[in-house]
Amino acid sequence: MESVTNQHKLAFFAAVSAFIGVIENFIPLPIPFLRLGLANIPICLGFSLFNFGQITYIVFFKVLMIHLFRGTLFSYPFLIALMGNALFLLMTFPLYFLFKKRWISFFSISLTGAIAHNLGQLLLALFLLPQNVVFNLSLFFLFSGSIMGSINGIICNILYPGVIARFFMENPLYQVHRDYIQCRLCPNFCKLKEEHQFGVCGVRKRENDCIVNPFSGILSAESMDPIEKKPLYHFYPGSQIFSIGFYGCTLKCKFCQNHSISQHKPPPHAEVTQPKELVDYIKKQGLKGIAFTYSEPTLYFEWVLETARLCRKNDIKTVLVTNGYLNPEAARTLLAEIDGANIDLKAFHEDFYQRLCSARLEPVKEFIKIAWELKVHIELTTLVITRENDSLEECGQITNFIAALSPDIPYHISRYHPSYQFNAPPTSEKTIKSWVLEAQKKLHYVYGGNVAFDNDTKCKKCQHILVSRSFYQTDRGGLSKEGRCKKCGSENYFKQ
Numbered sequence: 001m002e003s004v005t006n007q008h009k010l011a012f013f014a015a016v017s018a019f020i021g022v023i024e025n026f027i028p029l030p031i032p033f034l035r036l037g038l039a040n041i042p043i044c045l046g047f048s049l050f051n052f053g054q055i056t057y058i059v060f061f062k063v064l065m066i067h068l069f070r071g072t073l074f075s076y077p078f079l080i081a082l083m084g085n086a087l088f089l090l091m092t093f094p095l096y097f098l099f100k101k102r103w104i105s106f107f108s109i110s111l112t113g114a115i116a117h118n119l120g121q122l123l124l125a126l127f128l129l130p131q132n133v134v135f136n137l138s139l140f141f142l143f144s145g146s147i148m149g150s151i152n153g154i155i156c157n158i159l160y161p162g163v164i165a166r167f168f169m170e171n172p173l174y175q176v177h178r179d180y181i182q183c184r185l186c187p188n189f190c191k192l193k194e195e196h197q198f199g200v201c202g203v204r205k206r207e208n209d210c211i212v213n214p215f216s217g218i219l220s221a222e223s224m225d226p227i228e229k230k231p232l233y234h235f236y237p238g239s240q241i242f243s244i245g246f247y248g249c250t251l252k253c254k255f256c257q258n259h260s261i262s263q264h265k266p267p268p269h270a271e272v273t274q275p276k277e278l279v280d281y282i283k284k285q286g287l288k289g290i291a292f293t294y295s296e297p298t299l300y301f302e303w304v305l306e307t308a309r310l311c312r313k314n315d316i317k318t319v320l321v322t323n324g325y326l327n328p329e330a331a332r333t334l335l336a337e338i339d340g341a342n343i344d345l346k347a348f349h350e351d352f353y354q355r356l357c358s359a360r361l362e363p364v365k366e367f368i369k370i371a372w373e374l375k376v377h378i379e380l381t382t383l384v385i386t387r388e389n390d391s392l393e394e395c396g397q398i399t400n401f402i403a404a405l406s407p408d409i410p411y412h413i414s415r416y417h418p419s420y421q422f423n424a425p426p427t428s429e430k431t432i433k434s435w436v437l438e439a440q441k442k443l444h445y446v447y448g449g450n451v452a453f454d455n456d457t458k459c460k461k462c463q464h465i466l467v468s469r470s471f472y473q474t475d476r477g478g479l480s481k482e483g484r485c486k487k488c489g490s491e492n493y494f495k496q
C-alpha cells in the first residue's frame with residue numbers, strides 16, 4: 001500500500017517536474033532571437049532546437065522512464081536525469097556538426113548545463129537531506145532539479161547568445177562586449193554603449209543588445225538608367241539597369257555629390273520594400289538587372305544580400321556601386337552574390353581618406369582585391385578634385401595598384417564639381433585629360449567622366465573601336481557576342 005502511495009507521489013512530482021521543465025525551456029525561447037537579431041537566424045534556430053530538444057527530453061523521457069521503471073532503481077530521478085542528459089547530448093550532436101568549425105558548440109554547451117544542473121542537485125541533497133531517506137531523496141532530486149533547471153535554462157539562454165556572438169559565430173556583423181557592442185560591418189568599428197545608439201553611418205543602431213538596420217528596405221530612389229551611368233562600360237554595354245538607392249553612408253566625404261541622401265536618414269514612416277517584392281517586380285517587368293547605387297548599399301548588407309541571392313536564382317544580374325568600405329568577412333559574403341561592381345578609389349594617400357572622408361585607404365584596397373579575386377566584374381572610379389588628389393604622381397600610384405591586379409580593369413577618371421561642404425573650383429578638363437593619358441600608359445581601358453571626351457572602347461591589341469559612345473548612346477558594332485574584337489579576334493575584358 002505504502003509503495004502505491006509513493007508511486008502516486010512520484011508520478012505527481014514527475015508531472016510537476018515536467019511542467020516546470022517545459023516552462024523553463026519555453027520562457028527563454030525568444031531570448032536568442034531578441035539578443036542576436038534576425039541576421040543570425042542559423043544561430044537562433046540552433047537555440048530553438050536546443051530548447052525543443054530539452055522539452056522533448058523532459059516531457060517524453062523523464063515521465064516515460066518513471067512510468068516504465070516504477071519501483072526499480074531506474075526510476076530514481078537522478079539516474080533518469082543522467083540518462084536523459086546522455087539522450088539530450090545525442091539530440092544536440094547534429095548541431096555540433098553544423099557548427100563544426102567551432103570546437104565549442106551546443107554539444108559542449110548542453111553538456112556543461114546538464115552537468116552543472118545535476119551536480120547542483122546532488123550537492124544540495126547530500127548537504128540537506130538525511131542519507132537514509134532514499135525515496136524522499138528521489139523526490140528531492142526531481143523537484144530541486146526542476147527549479148535548478150529553470151534557473152539554469154534562463155541563465156544559459158541569457159548568457160550563451162552573447163558568448164557565442166562574441167567568440168564563435170561564423171561571420172558576425174557585431175561583437176558583444178561587457179560594456180558595449182561593436183559593429184564589425186565596416187572599418188569604422190563603432191562601439192555602441194547605449195541602447196538605441198546609432199553608429200557613425202547614422203543607419204545601423206544598437207537594439208536589444210544587437211546591431212540592426214532599422215531602415216532596411218527603405219529606398220531613397222528607383223529608376224531605369226543606362227548601365228554606362230553607374231559607370232560600367234564593360235558590363236552588358238548599351239543595356240538599361242533598374243537602379244535603387246538607400247540612405248546613409250559609411251564615409252563622411254566633404255565633397256559628396258549625393259549628400260542629400262548619403263548624409264540623411266529616411267523620412268519617418270517611409271515605405272518598406274521586401275527583397276522578394278522587388279525581385280517579383282523586376283521579373284514581371286522583364287528587366288535583366290538591378291543596381292544598388294546612389295548611396296552606400298553595403299550598409300544594407302542583409303537586405304542587399306537577400307535580394308542578390310534571389311536575383312541570382314532568377315537569372316537577374318546585380319551591380320554594386322560602392323565606396324568599398326566594408327570589412328573582409330562581410331565583403332566576401334556579399335561579393336560572392338554580386339555580378340558587377342563599380343568601386344570608388346578616391347585617392348592613394350591616407351591623409352586624403354582621413355581628412356576628407358573620415359576613413360582609411362587600406363580597407364578599400366583590400367575590398368578591391370577581394371572583388372577581383374572573387375571574379376566579380378569590377379571597374380574603378382576616382383573623382384579628381386582640384387588641389388586635393390589631382391597630381392600625376394597620385395594618378396601613377398593608383399594605376400600601378402590597378403595594373404598589379406590587372407591592366408584589363410576599366411578605370412574611370414571623373415571630374416569634380418563643387419558640392420556639399422566643398423567649394424574648390426571644378427577640376428579642369430586639361431587635368432582629366434592628362435590623367436587619362438597617364439593612366440593609359442599602364443591600363444588598357446581608361447575613361448574620362450563628366451567631360452566631353454572620346455570615351456570609345458578600343459581593342460587592347462589592334463586599337464579597333466569595339467564600342468563607340470556619345471553621352472549614354474552606345475554602338476557596340478565592333479564587338480562580337482563573345483566579347484572579342486571583330487577585326488583581330490582578340491579577347492577583351494567584357495561581361496555580356
Ligand code: SF4
Pocket residue numbers: 183184185186187188189190198199200201202203204205250299
Ligand atoms: S556600419 Fe555603421 S555602425 Fe557599423 S561600423 Fe560602420 S559606421 Fe559604424
